[in-house]
Amino acid sequence: MKLNQKGFAISTILYGMIAMASLILILLVSNLSFSKKTTDDFTEKIEEELNACVENKSC
Numbered sequence: 001m002k003l004n005q006k007g008f009a010i011s012t013i014l015y016g017m018i019a020m021a022s023l024i025l026i027l028l029v030s031n032l033s034f035s036k037k038t039t040d041d042f043t044e045k046i047e048e049e050l051n052a053c054v055e056n057k058s059c
Contacts, residue, residue: 053059
């Protein structure tokens with residue numbers, strides 16, 4: 001059985017590029033979700049401190 005060398009090379013390159021694009025996309029989404037969680041935690045902490053400041057009238 002003789003393989004078509006051009007077709008095999010092109011499909012190998014395409015599958016490799018699809019795998020790399022998928023990996024980059026997954027890493028980008030995970031990075032953005034981590035960044036959002038960090039930002040939400042930070043804003044929540046600021047809100048709690050401001051509420052405590054108003055309740056204690058220590059501003």
